[in-house]
Amino acid sequence: MSSSHDPTKQNAIDMTNARAATSIEVADVRKFLNGGPLLWDRRKKIVTILSNDPVFDKSLRAFHSRQEQFLRGEAISNRLYELQELHKWSQEDMTIALSVMDEPLPIASHNITFKPVLELQASTELRSKYAAMTASKGILGCYLQTELGHGSNLSCLETTATYLPQTQEFELHSPTLTSTKWWSGALGKTATHGIIQAKLILPGEKDMGPHLFFVQLRSLETHETLPGRTLGDVGQPDTLCGWASTDNGFARFDHVRIPKENMLSKFAGVSDAGEYVTPPHAKMSFSGLIYFRSLMVTNAGWLIAKAATVSIRYATVRRQGEIGPDGLERQIITYPSVHVRIIPLLARAFVYLELGRALTRRVDELTRDLSVGDTTQLAELHHMVSGLKVLVSTTGIQDLETARRSMGGHGYSAFAGLGKLYADFLPAATYEGENSILEQQVVRAALKTFRSLSTPRPASLSGTSSYLCLIRDKALVPPKATADTWAKPEAAISLLEWRASLLVQEMANTTTTPDPSITQRVSRAITEAFVAARVGELIAALDSAFKPRAVAVVRKVYLLYLLTTLESALVDLLSLGLIIATVETATHNPTRGLRLAVARLCKELLPEAIGLSDAFGFSDWELDSALGVYDGRVYEALWAKAQQEPLNRTDVTEAYEVSIKPLLLRGQKIAGAKL
Ligand SMILES: Cc1cc2nc3c(=O)[nH]c(=O)nc-3n(C[C@H](O)[C@H](O)[C@H](O)COP(=O)(O)OP(=O)(O)OC[C@H]3O[C@@H](n4cnc5c(N)ncnc54)[C@H](O)[C@@H]3O)c2cc1C
Incomplete structure (x- = not known):
């Protein structure tokens, strides 16, 4: 191997050569993979805006604590909708902007679970009451199905929604510890409202199995938890630190009353007198x-x-x-x-x-x-x-x-x-x-x-x-x-x-x-x-x-x-x-x-x-990878990243006085030698 060989320059040469070897028209394939020229053009413009906005800066995120990651996730959600207003982004533009985010955002629960379920399953009255607020994010939602004691087995969920014909209300209740709703994204600290799966109990203790209900969780004035609800975050989601930017949460309900119209009753419902109205298709709730x-x-x-x-x-x-x-x-x-x-x-x-x-x-x-x-x-x-x-x-x-x-x-x-x-x-x-x-x-x-x-x-x-x-x-x-x-x-x-x-x-x-x-x-x-x-x-x-x-x-x-x-x-x-x-x-x-x-x-x-x-069209900002940089200069990118490591801010770590020094001194004393 030549001694004058410079691996960092070689990185760029190798990448340039590999790019030149490609025989396909990359631009054509890129448009195809992105769903056509218009969508590709939109993505490019949106990525340029996002990558130049400090809220979406990724340079330090590898060093963030859980708390910082969560705060960043909320800031990103807020900024995205601010930018939508500023740039008059269409719904399609927003879908692109959200899809290029590489963070599990609390707002995703609202967009992917809460809003579609409300649109698909709520009665016309309930939908029209909340549609505008849901669309504009004037309320923020989550979806509460899984419980501490049951996830896959829906039929054993324990949370109850008991119909009270006298007042035409449902009473939501968590009768046991295991009935605590658990894991719902955005439930911990973000959501103001939720759609909850609860066992519908009709007069005469008739258990009709799980059904969906709409419930307010937090005050729209102070964001405090409303009476009768106990809410919180389930904790760092996993040992690999995934999902740190989202507040997966828990919730308990203590005889919380909601109006009858809050049952998501487009398909299955309850009459004023408390009789069950059967859905037209058994799998309707799967939509x-x-x-x-x-x-x-x-x-x-x-x-x-x-x-x-x-x-x-x-x-x-x-x-x-x-x-x-x-x-x-x-x-x-x-x-x-x-x-x-x-x-x-x-x-x-x-x-x-x-x-x-x-x-x-x-x-x-x-x-x-x-x-x-x-x-x-x-x-x-x-x-x-x-x-x-x-x-x-x-x-x-x-x-x-x-x-x-x-x-x-x-x-x-x-x-x-x-x-x-x-x-x-x-x-x-x-x-x-x-x-x-x-x-x-x-x-x-x-x-x-x-x-x-x-x-x-x-x-x-x-x-x-x-x-x-x-x-x-x-x-x-x-x-x-x-x-x-x-x-x-x-x-x-x-x-x-x-x-x-x-x-x-x-x-x-x-x-x-x-x-x-x-x-x-x-x-x-x-x-x-x-x-x-x-x-x-x-x-x-x-x-x-x-x-x-x-x-x-x-x-x-x-x-x-x-x-x-x-x-x-x-x-x-x-x-x-x-x-x-x-x-x-x-x-x-x-x-x-x-x-x-x-x-x-x-x-x-x-x-x-x-x-x-x-041809996938990723920018360096989207990939956020020192090893995947477009120009191939991976060693320089990796070196630059390592310099940002907070441990490198000082030459001698604070652990020296507290731990490293006593360890060394003990060892030197035991060895009885001086170097
Ligand atoms: C990051 C994250 C986000 C989430 N977000 C939400 C949310 O927003 N809202 C929400 O409601 N939930 C949410 N969940 C919960 C998720 O939907 C449940 O974890 C999932 O449905 C599985 O349920 P479980 O955890 O109770 O597992 P279990 O049902 O206890 O399953 C445990 C194991 O037992 C096996 N098992 C269970 N039953 C059977 C059976 N009958 N036959 C054979 N094997 C069986 C399963 O295959 C699995 O291997 C989230 C979870 C995670 C990890």
């Missing part, structure tokens, strides 16, 4: 959940995109190990064992971003349908979104950690930026429906559809259940994967659909002796078959989206998504006989062809990796 969960798909797409961008940029400029043809240590991205880990992240981000956008359109349609009482799409969308929520949270968490590990020790530094994203995203596997519980729901619906196929009135197979056509038609025979399969998206999609249908069939045939992991595998197989079919549609639409060179590259990205999905499904594919050893395979290992195809695709995409990750 709010569908909305929150659908947002998680796009959100996971952007998170994985960040992880991909940071890790690919760092691996491009980090040199380590063997000496390459240029006489320098090799860029770590050139090692297959590195790039096969991080290039697939690009593929998942590309797919989830498009999938999320399509899902948002479907959920908007559902909301319109429900507002006129049309519930035809409700159950289908509920199961689809539940499965997707599980898939994107599971893979998103894995991908963030994969990216972090691919960067070695520096990946663990707070300045790498991925640790915070990981800590904030971890509970996505738990909130908005614990993943294992959602898997059970996805599988139950699939089994019901499957069983109906052998009845005189079979369910129609569409959307999430279309893969079942394969076993409905007895003449169809499962394919056998060959070397060709890995080059053809349609063959990969077919394998994933067969895997889902055969697994559902197996589960239906083994209900008396189930294997313990089958629910998780079936749910994943169903969702991956659904996503694979959508990827097929995305591939088919590529010609009209890009110029030929980008079509070829993005097609490879989508194919890589399909192949890595197959790779993670190998246990099922082998167990179900969808991949079998053939005499042609030299090693008799039938999975080798797939693995080699994944490796080949990753290698082919390598020269495009910087261009593809630039």
Whole structure:
């Protein structure tokens, strides 16, 4: 290696060279990933405004205490709405501004849970009374479902809402410690109002199960807790310090009276006399959940995109190990064992971003349908979104950690930026429906559809259940994967659909002796078959989206998504006989062809990796990562960050007199020696 070699200059050279190697029109792909030129333009303008505003400064946040992070979160929420007024941002602009925030903000509970549930489930009277205040943030809301003693099992919630016909009021009450509402975002210190799940008790002690009620929590004059309520923060949310900027809270109610109109009674209600009014559809209350969960798909797409961008940029400029043809240590991205880990992240981000956008359109349609009482799409969308929520949270968490590990020790530094994203995203596997519980729901619906196929009135197979056509038609025979399969998206999609249908069939045939992991595998197989079919549609639409060179590259990205999905499904594919050893395979290992195809695709995409990750369009402010800086000068960025560490303000730490000195002196005394 040349002694005149300067690694910091080399960082920039490596990044410039990698950028120059990209053959695609990055600007075109960027517009596509951002939902079109107008949305990309809006995002750019909004990010410029935010990144130049001191409230959104991220330079010191790695050193903030919980209290400081919370105060910053509230300041960010306030400033965002101030800026909305100042710049006359539309609702769409605000959605962009909120989506580029990398903090779990207390205001999110208002926007993502409280407001949509109120809009979807409140009566016209209740909605019109609070709609303007809710929209303008004149009141701030939260959603109180989970209790200290129960989360997933809604039917066992203990908080009661007892109807009192004499005064036409409900009385909210927390009868036990375990009925304390727990975990609700913004409940601790922020929210003035809440939507609460409580057991509806009708005259004659009739327990009608959980229903939604609207309740004021704090005074609009002083922000003090109103009488009868006990409110507070549940404490630092987790040991990794995720969610520190949000006040997840607890609440107890002591015989709190609310007017009858405060029941969210668009669908289920209570007559003045106290009789129950049945909802038109058993799953009507799921519409709010569908909305929150659908947002998680796009959100996971952007998170994985960040992880991909940071890790690919760092691996491009980090040199380590063997000496390459240029006489320098090799860029770590050139090692297959590195790039096969991080290039697939690009593929998942590309797919989830498009999938999320399509899902948002479907959920908007559902909301319109429900507002006129049309519930035809409700159950289908509920199961689809539940499965997707599980898939994107599971893979998103894995991908963030994969990216972090691919960067070695520096990946663990707070300045790498991925640790915070990981800590904030971890509970996505738990909130908005614990993943294992959602898997059970996805599988139950699939089994019901499957069983109906052998009845005189079979369910129609569409959307999430279309893969079942394969076993409905007895003449169809499962394919056998060959070397060709890995080059053809349609063959990969077919394998994933067969895997889902055969697994559902197996589960239906083994209900008396189930294997313990089958629910998780079936749910994943169903969702991956659904996503694979959508990827097929995305591939088919590529010609009209890009110029030929980008079509070829993005097609490879989508194919890589399909192949890595197959790779993670190998246990099922082998167990179900969808991949079998053939005499042609030299090693008799039938999975080798797939693995080699994944490796080949990753290698082919390598020269495009910087261009593809630039296409997400992240600014340095958005990434907030010393290892993911656009110009590649990672060592200088890391050095500058370390200089801000508060411990470095003084040469001799205050711990010296208190602890280090006595320790040293004791040791020196025991050793009886002087140096
Ligand atoms: C950061 C964060 C934010 C949150 N925000 C809110 C909010 O705003 N509002 C709100 O109401 N809640 C909120 N929650 C709570 C969240 O919705 C619940 O934690 C979640 O629903 C799971 O419930 P639980 O914690 O009681 O888990 P449990 O239901 O106790 O589950 C514990 C374990 O048991 C398993 N299990 C439970 N039941 C079964 C079963 N029948 N079969 C098999 N396995 C089972 C689960 O799979 C899980 O592994 C939040 C949580 C977090 C972490």
